[in-house]
Amino acid sequence: xxxxxxxxxxxxxxGEFGGAFIPEMMYPNIKELETKYLDIINDEGFQREFKSLxxxxxxxxxxxxxxxxxSEHYHVKLYLKREDLCHTGAHKINNTIGQILLAQRIxxxxxxxxxxxxxxxxxxxxxxxxxxxxxVVYMGxxxxxxxSPNVARMRMLGAEVVPVHSxxxxxxxxxxxxxxxxxxxxEDTHYIIGSVVGPHPYPDMVTQFQxxxxxxxxTQLKEATxxxxxxxxxxxxxxxxxxxxxxxxxxxxxxxxxxAVEAAGKGVNTPETAATLVAGKPGVLHASRSMLMQTDDxxxxxxxxxxxxxxxxxxxxxxxxxxxxxxxxxxxxxDHEALKAAYQLTKxxxxxxxxxxxxxxxxxDKISFKQDDVVVVNLSGRGDKDxxxxxxxxxxxxxxx
Ligand SMILES: *Cc1c(COP(=O)(O)O)cnc(C)c1O
Numbered sequence: 001x002x003x004x005x006x007x008x009x010x011x012x013x014x015g016e017f018g019g020a021f022i023p024e025m026m027y028p029n030i031k032e033l034e035t036k037y038l039d040i041i042n043d044e045g046f047q048r049e050f051k052s053l054x055x056x057x058x059x060x061x062x063x064x065x066x067x068x069x070x071s072e073h074y075h076v077k078l079y080l081k082r083e084d085l086c087h088t089g090a091h092k093i094n095n096t097i098g099q100i101l102l103a104q105r106i107x108x109x110x111x112x113x114x115x116x117x118x119x120x121x122x123x124x125x126x127x128x129x130x131x132x133x134x135x136v137v138y139m140g141x142x143x144x145x146x147x148s149p150n151v152a153r154m155r156m157l158g159a160e161v162v163p164v165h166s167x168x169x170x171x172x173x174x175x176x177x178x179x180x181x182x183x184x185x186x187e188d189t190h191y192i193i194g195s196v197v198g199p200h201p202y203p204d205m206v207t208q209f210q211x212x213x214x215x216x217x218x219t220q221l222k223e224a225t226x227x228x229x230x231x232x233x234x235x236x237x238x239x240x241x242x243x244x245x246x247x248x249x250x251x252x253x254x255x256x257x258x259x260a261v262e263a264a265g266k267g268v269n270t271p272e273t274a275a276t277l278v279a280g281k282p283g284v285l286h287a288s289r290s291m292l293m294q295t296d297d298x299x300x301x302x303x304x305x306x307x308x309x310x311x312x313x314x315x316x317x318x319x320x321x322x323x324x325x326x327x328x329x330x331x332x333x334x335d336h337e338a339l340k341a342a343y344q345l346t347k348x349x350x351x352x353x354x355x356x357x358x359x360x361x362x363x364x365d366k367i368s369f370k371q372d373d374v375v376v377v378n379l380s381g382r383g384d385k386d387x388x389x390x391x392x393x394x395x396x397x398x399x400x401x
Contacts, residue, residue: 006251006318006327012200015324017317020199021287025183029191032106034201040105041098041208053097054212057130058087060094062213064220064376069348076369079224080351080379081217083242090354090381091210091242092123096192098209100127103190110134110189114178116143116171117308118150119385120194125159135159138177140170147308149385168302171312175286195239196316199287203244203316210245217376218249231373232257236360236380237330238274238309240316246378247328257329260319261363263305263356264332274303275332276315277323285314291323306335306389307355309381333362341365342383342390343397354381355389 012018012034022030040046054060062082071078083091103111111128114137115121121137128135137154141163144151154161167173182191196203196210218228233250235243237260250256265273273279276291283292285300293301293313305311322328333341341361346352353361357380369375383390 006322008200008204008318012204014317014321016282017288017290017320018200018203019289021284021289022199023183026179029182029186030199033205036106037102037201037205040102041205046101046105050098050101053101054094058093058097059085060212061216061220062086064217064224066224067349070345073348074364074369075371077225077372077374078364079221079230079374079376080349081213081246081376082379083213084351084353084357084379084382088123088126089384090119090123091213091245092120092194093126094212094245095194095206095209095241096120096123096127099190099192099205100131100133103133103192104131106190108188108190110136110185111192112136112138112178112181112189113192113194114138114171114174115194116140116174116311118143118147118154119309119381121159121161122150122153122157123194124192125154125157128159129157136181137161138164138174138181140168140174141165142169143171143174170302172300195241195312196244196318197239197286197288197290197312197314203288203318206241207244207248207318210241211248213242213245213378214247214249217246221374221376225374227374229253229256230376231369232259232367233376233378234259234261234360234363235378236261236263236310236356237315237319238263238312238356239314240319242378242380244316244318246376247322251327254327258322258327259329259331259363259367261359262315262330262332263307263310263338263359264334265304265306267334268332272304274305274311274313276303276313277320277330278332280314288317290314290317290320306338307359307386309354309356310359331363331366333359333366337362337365339393339397351379352383352390353379354383355386357381
């Protein structure tokens with residue numbers, strides 16, 4: 001492979017993807033972030049505080065667990081990076097901790113966020129409670145009704161949850177409302193975006209906060225196997241933050257296969273899918289140029305997946321680039337395949353994964369490995385939030401032998 005750089009360039013692009021397609025009124029907010037974020041992140045005091053909170057509050061480093069029975073089943077050496085053991089149950093808090101510390105350093109007194117399933121909203125409300133900062137979370141009215149336990153959590157954590165009644169009353173509409181708020185409150189407010197999406201510098205900033213995952217993986221693999229490089233890393237992709245974090249320190253190392261699994265919903269040949277790289281075309285969504293599910297005249301198509309965290313119509317620009325340059329292998333798994341993989345992990349290893357994560361596990365059925373290959377699956381989150389879906393499907397997937 002040619003000496004390629006997979007990091008963002010100065011203009012905020014990964015190859016032809018990324019950038020900041022923002023309305024002029026948002027320019028001051030984005031400019032401030034762009035000029036300050038690298039100095040802040042690289043500051044020693046920031047790193048000290050970030051690492052200390054990741055350790056004592058989030059519970060890092062998360063274990064790298066050798067899955068004995070699943071390894072036997074797949075005839076491979078399989079490790080699970082246990083992001084499901086993070087405080088609040090998923091990797092998302094790595095990013096919200098980083099962004100709240102950054103917001104404090106640029107003097108912001110108020111945090112806004114948007115959320116679909118509520119997982120990012122909960123991770124944001126959590127760090128705002130921790131830091132005693134005002135928090136407003138925009139959420140489509142339909143999602144407010146569908147995700148009532150997370151709405152209750154956010155309110156208990158002290159956040160104001162604002163139901164959005166425009167459009168389809170889902171994530172895209174909540175995002176529009178959050179952007180409007182930010183334009184109106186550029187002085188005192190920071191907008192915490194929850195994945196590697198949105199205008200530059202968000203995709204890079206979020207990737208850097210999540211890169212702790214692959215940094216730990218290197219040390220832990222070295223200890224467990226004698227080598228810091230696995231054969232392959234598998235992660236699910238919605239916007240792509242857990243995958244970006246799990247891939248980051250291996251991007252420039254072509255010996256390590258990077259495998260990302262999108263949510264195919266009911267199948268990539270049906271309208272009910274969220275597999276952006278199969279069903280999408282280049283376009284601009286949330287101020288970033290990437291791949292996007294859209295109609296011929298550019299209207300965003302509402303995606304579908306059984307997993308609320310993966311039904312995003314776009315994908316982060318880093319992933320569009322890794323896909324286009326073939327540095328990453330992008331595959332997909334259906335609802336059915338994900339459910340099967342979730343019950344299998346539970347039965348073999350006693351770990352109930354999030355439905356999002358189950359897509360990464362389903363990837364194991366689609367790639368063939370050799371006996372001595374070392375494969376790491378990034379276990380992005382735990383399944384407590386998905387219990388109802390698991391109960392509803394129990395009879396179809398669990399045989400009572
Ligand atoms: C939100 C979420 C995802 C999807 O988001 P990415 O930015 O693609 O990582 C995946 N897994 C879990 C457990 C989540 O909560």
